[in-house]
Each structure stands twice: as structure tokens, then as C-alpha cells.
Amino acid sequence: MNPLLSTALLGLAAPALFILLTAFGLRWWGGARAELGLAGWVAVALFLGGVALAGWPPLPPVTTTQWIGMIALLAGVSVFPAAVLPPVGRWLFRAALLAAFLWTAARPKFAAAWTPGQGALSLAAATVLVTGLWWLLERRSRMAGPFRFVFPLGAVMALGALLFFQEGSLLLAQWAGLTALTAGAAWLGLAVGAPEGSAVPMEAPLGVVFPVYAVIAVNALWYTDLPVSWALALWAGLALPAAIGVFRAKG
Amino acid sequence: MKKLLLSAALILAAATISHAETYAVDPVHSFFMFKVGHFGIGNVYGRFNDVSGKVVFDAANPANDLFDIEVKTGSVDTHNDARDKHLRSPDFFNAQQFPTATFATKSVQAIDAKNFQVTGDFTLNGVTKSLTIPVTFIGTGKGPQGEARIGGEARFTIQRSDYGIKTFLPAITDDVELTIAIEGILQP
Numbered sequence: 001m002n003p004l005l006s007t008a009l010l011g012l013a014a015p016a017l018f019i020l021l022t023a024f025g026l027r028w029w030g031g032a033r034a035e036l037g038l039a040g041w042v043a044v045a046l047f048l049g050g051v052a053l054a055g056w057p058p059l060p061p062v063t064t065t066q067w068i069g070m071i072a073l074l075a076g077v078s079v080f081p082a083a084v085l086p087p088v089g090r091w092l093f094r095a096a097l098l099a100a101f102l103w104t105a106a107r108p109k110f111a112a113a114w115t116p117g118q119g120a121l122s123l124a125a126a127t128v129l130v131t132g133l134w135w136l137l138e139r140r141s142r143m144a145g146p147f148r149f150v151f152p153l154g155a156v157m158a159l160g161a162l163l164f165f166q167e168g169s170l171l172l173a174q175w176a177g178l179t180a181l182t183a184g185a186a187w188l189g190l191a192v193g194a195p196e197g198s199a200v201p202m203e204a205p206l207g208v209v210f211p212v213y214a215v216i217a218v219n220a221l222w223y224t225d226l227p228v229s230w231a232l233a234l235w236a237g238l239a240l241p242a243a244i245g246v247f248r249a250k251g
Numbered sequence: 252m253k254k255l256l257l258s259a260a261l262i263l264a265a266a267t268i269s270h271a272e273t274y275a276v277d278p279v280h281s282f283f284m285f286k287v288g289h290f291g292i293g294n295v296y297g298r299f300n301d302v303s304g305k306v307v308f309d310a311a312n313p314a315n316d317l318f319d320i321e322v323k324t325g326s327v328d329t330h331n332d333a334r335d336k337h338l339r340s341p342d343f344f345n346a347q348q349f350p351t352a353t354f355a356t357k358s359v360q361a362i363d364a365k366n367f368q369v370t371g372d373f374t375l376n377g378v379t380k381s382l383t384i385p386v387t388f389i390g391t392g393k394g395p396q397g398e399a400r401i402g403g404e405a406r407f408t409i410q411r412s413d414y415g416i417k418t419f420l421p422a423i424t425d426d427v428e429l430t431i432a433i434e435g436i437l438q439p
Contacts, residue, residue, distance in 0.1 A: 168340040
């Protein structure tokens with residue numbers, strides 16, 4: 001078989017199919033256990049998908065892209081403490097986690113391009129923006145169902161995959177494609193066709209996919225030729241519809 | 252008179268101990284090239300356009316020799332802009348995270364007057380591995396402006412996966428043949 005095709009099948013299609021079947025099975029289990037269980041399996045699927053795409057990462061990872069699989073696993077573990085925290089504590093925990101994840105991508109910039117002040121400011125700004133976006137999407141999905149989180153996120157991840165490929169990195173494109181397919185498969189398996197009121201919430205699985213995609217996106221912004229305007233357009237495409245939905249519902 | 256004799260003796264002794272001459276790599280006449288297999292069909296060749304470094308040559312004592320080379324990974328050139336963009340990305344040379352690839356000499360062993368085994372640290376994509384490479388001394392002479400020059404060349408093969416570069420394996424071969432051809436200009 002063509003090596004590129006076998007990589008795509010093992011690294012993209014297999015994890016998505018696994019998550020589709022797992023989510024479909026878990027929907028009968030129901031509730032928070034199914035949600036958290038699926039989040040854990042999403043983390044494993046992303047990690048193993050990454051291994052199929054790019055090989056086993058060294059320990060500790062050397063390049064920022066080698067961190068992405070590790071971040072998936074860490075995000076998978078993080079959904080369990082996040083689930084028992086009160087809302088403010090949960091968001092502070094998530095923000096701290098995002099700062100740590102984004103720091104793995106920012107390390108070479110700290111070493112070679114940024115002064116400590118610039119670095120701290122850039123990292124803080126990225127953390128606040130990404131956490132704010134996550135809050136907005138989750139708020140929107142609580143109001144109008146998980147599709148309102150999954151669809152725009154999946155669309156932006158898929159579009160991101162095309163842009164990252166266009167701007168020179170097949171690896172980041174494949175990672176973005178993997179997150180898009182996994183999020184889509186989780187939603188298909190959990191929510192589609194579920195009887196009214198029995199659909200399992202998706203905050204925890206998306207709590208794995210979202211930070212992983214955020215790290216992929218900043219990698220593309222910082223280490224490929226992706227223009228800043230395109231990166232901002234991608235994030236704005238995610239934020240604006242959610243913000244309009246949230247504020248319209250409030251108004 | 253005694254002082255003068257003593258000074259002369261010291262200078263003579265120093266000259267006997269070391270004839271090490273330091274040369275700066277001439278970027279115009281130095282090349283860092285690579286060759287990699289493409290889908291089992293052919294080979295792709297490329298080069299790094301920005302080469303710098305230092306060569307120390309001691310004819311009397313090769314143990315003092317030095318062959319330190321640095322290339323800017325962002326200067327990769329395969330005569331195709333789209334491919335060069337991909338090669339600069341995190342998939343391959345990761346030029347924004349690791350702007351340089353270097354070879355730093357640790358020891359030199361002379362095989363004969365022209366051939367040396369140079370052991371050093373080769374760093375690529377943030378990974379450093381110890382390598383022993385064969386370096387051939389080509390010659391010395393004067394350049395067009397009368398400057399003293401030295402020339403040499405090294406050819407060796409690395410496995411790119413050792414340096415975390417695994418994209419398109421095995422369609423694009425793991426073995427990458429490197430050629431470093433250096434001319435140095437004697438430094439005062």
C-alpha cells in the first residue's frame with residue numbers, strides 16, 4: 001500500500017472510527033461517566049493517531065510538535081479533576097493548563113526570539129484569548145446543544161488543516177485533521193439519533209480536543225509561514241458566531 | 252643580548268609546538284549539500300546557501316585541527332520554492348525553532364597526509380549526535396587577492412529519523428547523504 005495512504009488510514013481514519021464506535025457504545029452508559037470515559041478515550045486516540053502520523057515522540061519531546069501527543073494525554077487526564085471543581089475553579093484550572101500547554105509551543109521563541117517581557121506578554125495574551133474562546137464555545141453549547149460547539153470547531157479545524165498544508169506543514173495539517181475527525185466522530189457517536197434528553201454532554205471530550213487544537217494552531221502561527229491575518233480570521237470565525245449567539249440569548 | 256636570545260628561543264619553541272593556522276569559512280566557495288532518495292525512483296539534491304564556520308589546520312599536529320561548520324537551516328534551497336517552504340517547516344528542518352545545524356569537532360585523527368577522521372557533535376533539529384566523518388584535505392594556495400586559502404571536503408551519511416525528522420518515511424529515504432565542501436581564508 002502507498003505509505004502516504006497507510007499513514008492517513010492509521011493516523012486519521014482509524015482513531016476517528018475508534019472514537020465513533022466508543023462514543024456509540026458509551027451513549028448507553030449515559031451521563032457524566034460516559035462523558036469522562038469518552039474524553040479519556042479521545043485523548044488516547046489522539047495520542048496514538050499522532051504516533052501513526054509522526055512516530056513515537058522522544059521523552060522528553062525535543063520539538064514543539066512532538067509535544068502535541070503528550071498534551072492530548074495530559075488534557076485527557078485533566079478532565080477528571082476539572083469535572084469536580086466549581087465553575088470558577090474549573091476555569092482557573094483550565095487557564096493554568098492552557099498556559100502550560102502553550103508554553104511548550106512558546107519555548108523556542110523564549111530561547112531565540114522574544115525577550116522575557118515579550119514572551120510573558122505573548123503567552124499571557126494567548127492564554128487569555130484561548131481560554132476566553134473556550135468559555136464562549138462551551139457557554140454556547142450549554143445554551144443550544146453540543147452541535148453549536150462541535151460544528152464551528154470542527155469546521156475551523158478542517159479549514160486550518162487545509163491552510164497549514166498550504167503554508168508548508170503537512171504534519172500540522174494532519175494533526176488538525178485528526179482533531180477535526182475525532183471531534184466529529186465523538187459527536188456523531190454520542191449525539192446523533194440519541195433519544196430526546198438522553199444525549200451525553202460533550203464538554204469533557206471537547207475539553208481534550210480544544211486545547212490540543214489550540215496548541216496546533218499556535219505552532220502553525222509561530223513556526224510556519226501562515227500569515228497572522230489568516231490565523232486571526234480562523235479564530236474570529238470560531239469566536240464571532242458563538243459570541244453573537246451568547247449575547248443574543250442574553251439580550 | 253641574553254634577553255634577545257631567550258625571546259628568539261621561546262618564539263622558536265612555540266613555533267615548533269604548534270603551527271595551527273585559523274581559517275574562516277568562505278561562504279562564497281563553501282557548500283553544504285544533501286542528497287535524499289525520492290520514492291525509490293530518483294534522488295533529490297539540495298543545499299544550504301548560508302554556510303559559515305572555522306577551520307584550524309596544524310600540519311605538525313593534526314590533533315589541534317578543527318572543523319567547525321554552521322549552516323542556517325532557513326537557507327535550504329532545492330530549486331523549488333514550495334518544496335523549500337515545506338523543508339523549512341516543522342515537518343523537516345524546523346527552521347524557526349532550530350535556525351542552525353552545526354558540526355563541532357571534538358577530536359581529529361590523521362589517516363595520512365590528506366585524509367582525516369574527524370569526530371564531532373552534529374546538531375540538527377535540536378538533536379545532537381556524535382559522528383565520525385572522513386575529511387579529505389584538498390590543498391592550500393593563494394586566492395585571487397593573494398590571501399592564503401585552504402580547502403577540504405567531507406562526505407557522510409546520516410539517518411534523518413535519528414534527528415526526529417520522520418516525515419514521509421520511508422517514501423523519502425531515511426538515509427541522507429551530506430557533502431560539506433569548504434574553502435577557508437587564513438585569518439591574521
